Structure formats: C-alpha cells, structure tokens
Amino acid sequence: MNLEITTADPFNILASTKRVMENANFVSLDLEAVKTKAPLIAEYLKANAEFPDHGHNLSGDFNTDAQLVFFESMMGFCFWAMPGEPKWSVALESGEKVDGWYGVCAAFKRAFDEGVPVADAKFLESVAEKQVKHIFRSATKAEIPLLQRRVAILNKNAAMLKKAFGGQAVNLIDAAERDAVKLFKLLLDFFPSYKDVTVYKEREVVFLKIAHLLALDYEYRLPHKQRPFLKNFDKLCVFADYKLPQLLRMDGILKYNDQLSAVVDSYKIIPVGTPEEVEIRSGAVWGVELIRQQIPEFTTVQIGHAIWLASQDQALQSKIKPYHRTLTTFY
Numbered sequence: 001m002n003l004e005i006t007t008a009d010p011f012n013i014l015a016s017t018k019r020v021m022e023n024a025n026f027v028s029l030d031l032e033a034v035k036t037k038a039p040l041i042a043e044y045l046k047a048n049a050e051f052p053d054h055g056h057n058l059s060g061d062f063n064t065d066a067q068l069v070f071f072e073s074m075m076g077f078c079f080w081a082m083p084g085e086p087k088w089s090v091a092l093e094s095g096e097k098v099d100g101w102y103g104v105c106a107a108f109k110r111a112f113d114e115g116v117p118v119a120d121a122k123f124l125e126s127v128a129e130k131q132v133k134h135i136f137r138s139a140t141k142a143e144i145p146l147l148q149r150r151v152a153i154l155n156k157n158a159a160m161l162k163k164a165f166g167g168q169a170v171n172l173i174d175a176a177e178r179d180a181v182k183l184f185k186l187l188l189d190f191f192p193s194y195k196d197v198t199v200y201k202e203r204e205v206v207f208l209k210i211a212h213l214l215a216l217d218y219e220y221r222l223p224h225k226q227r228p229f230l231k232n233f234d235k236l237c238v239f240a241d242y243k244l245p246q247l248l249r250m251d252g253i254l255k256y257n258d259q260l261s262a263v264v265d266s267y268k269i270i271p272v273g274t275p276e277e278v279e280i281r282s283g284a285v286w287g288v289e290l291i292r293q294q295i296p297e298f299t300t301v302q303i304g305h306a307i308w309l310a311s312q313d314q315a316l317q318s319k320i321k322p323y324h325r326t327l328t329t330f331y
Contacts, residue, residue: 238303
C-alpha cells in the first residue's frame with residue numbers, strides 16, 4: 001500500500017511507522033475497510049464533540065490537578081491479565097470496580113482523599129514500593145502489573161520534576177508555553193520514561209504513547225475553560241497501545257497474517273521491540289491516520305480516542321478477538 005503523509009509529523013511518528021508498514025511481514029492495512037469505518041466514526045464524533053473525562057477524579061484545583069495528571073499519566077501502561085487470572089482493579093465508594101487507566105485515576109484520587117501526598121514531587125521521589133503498592137491496592141487478588149518498574153518511574157520523574165521545574169507540573173506547562181509540541185520535547189529531554197522509541201530493521205521507530213496520554217489529559221481533563229488549552233494539539237498523533245489495534249482488527253482495517261494471528265489469539269506474550277510488536281503498533285498508527293484522511297475535519301487524537309472509548313465496552317470485549325500481550329512500560 002502506498003501511504004502518504006498529509007499532515008504535520010513533528011516527531012517523525014508517521015514517517016518512521018510508514019517505513020515499518022511498507023516493509024511489514026506480519027501486519028497489513030485494508031483501505032476499503034477504512035472507507036467503510038470512517039463515516040461511522042465521523043457520525044459518532046459529530047454527536048459527541050466533548051470527551052467524557054473532563055474533571056474525572058480530580059480535585060478542582062488547577063495546580064493540584066496538573067500534578068495528579070502528570071503522575072497518573074506516567075502510570076498508564078500494562079493492565080492486562082491472562083485468561084482465567086484475576087485482573088487488577090480499584091473499588092469505588094459505590095462498590096463498582098474499575099481497572100486500567102480509570103483504575104489509576106481512581107487509585108490516585110483515593111490516596112489523595114486519604115491524605116497521601118500523591119501530588120507532591122518531594123514525596124514521590126522517595127516513595128517506597130510498599131507505599132506504592134498501598135496506593136494501588138486492588139479490589140481483587142491481583143497486584144498492579146510491573147509494580148517495581150512503576151516505583152522507579154515515579155521516583156525518577158518526581159526527582160527530575162523537582163530538579164528542573166521546581167517540583168511543579170504547572171512550571172513544566174509554562175516552560176512549554178502551553179504548546180503540545182514543546183511539551184513533548186521537554187518530556188523527551190528531561191524524563192527518560194517518555195522515550196517510547198524502538199528499532200525496526202535497523203531504523204528508529206517513534207511512538208510516544210505516554211506523552212500523548214499526558215497531553216490528552218491536560219487538554220481534556222484539567223478544569224479550564226479555554227480550548228485548545230495546548231497550542232499545536234492538533235499536530236499530535238495517536239496512541240499506539242493494545243486496544244486500538246484490537247478494534248482496528250475487528251473492523252478489518254488491520255490484518256494479521258496466520259502466524260501472528262495464532263500468537264495473538266492464543267494469548268502468547270509478544271516481547272517488546274520484536275518485529276511483530278512494532279508492526280502491530282505501526283499498523284494502529286496508520287489505521288487511524290488513514291481514517292483521518294477520509295474525515296479530515298477531525299484530528300487523529302479525536303479519532304483514536306473515539307475508538308479507544310469503544311474498546312471499553314466490556315460486552316464488546318467478550319465477543320472479539322484478543323488484543324496482543326506485551327510486557328512494557330510504554331503502553
């Protein structure tokens with residue numbers, strides 16, 4: 001397939017993943033399926049212009065919430081469990097259990113309400129594994145995955161926020177001049193955990209999923225009245241995670257060859273950085289980009305988030321083929 005870049009690509013995400021898809025062995029794209037799906041997504045976005053997470057699990061104080069969002073976003077990875085195993089989740093006061101990104105937000109808000117200083121960089125730069133385990137205590141027997149790596153990320157990023165930005169996320173936002181592209185550059189310069197970059201056939205491939213999650217939450221969750229809050233927000237790409245390729249595969253936009261299909265459908269772990277994993281993520285980037293080219297009145301972020309919201313339908317999840325399993329701190 002001849003892929004064409006028709007929009008800004010400030011971080012080489014489209015260009016680097018384009019090379020992957022043009023040389024892919026395991027994953028392909030179906031343009032006819034794109035043309036079928038794009039109008040349906042356009043209809044959804046016209047009816048749901050605002051994202052549903054505004055103010056979700058936040059305090060209402062801008063500076064505090066900028067802190068909470070900053071530290072929550074860097075925890076937005078790897079929540080899956082193998083079939084038959086309990087999944088990590090957080091119990092709300094209502095008795096409802098939430099997992100994944102919603103679980104992280106609920107865990108931080110629960111800790112904040114309990115008086116744990118989870119918005120304080122000084123606390124988080126030295127927070128111990130036992131304390132983080134308590135913050136993320138589960139409503140099931142399952143511990144949050146990759147706990148030790150989460151502790152290390154919180155410690156290192158809190159220390160750097162303190163060193164470079166006075167411990168305040170609002171200073172990071174100000175240093176970026178409320179510009180999404182500048183924000184990404186600062187994240188990549190100062191916080192190594194955001195460098196979601198790999199190699200495919202000796203060429204660098206860029207994804208930056210967690211950085212996109214932070215920008216999305218600053219744009220749509222923080223309690224502010226002005227939008228766009230971040231300049232150049234429309235120049236961002238899409239989240240290359242688990243759920244997007246799963247939904248794109250369901251719609252026939254993303255196709256796996258027989259070998260990869262067997263691996264994914266049998267829940268075998270695909271190691272991070274392997275050709276199969278890089279092709280799946282690159283296919284998700286270009287599946288959404290091709291949809292955007294069909295409905296250019298919407299941004300890639302809007303389209304990707306609409307697909308992600310659809311992926312949260314548990315009834316749907318029980319009916320479709322699995323998402324791929326990779327142990328990683330990038331998504």
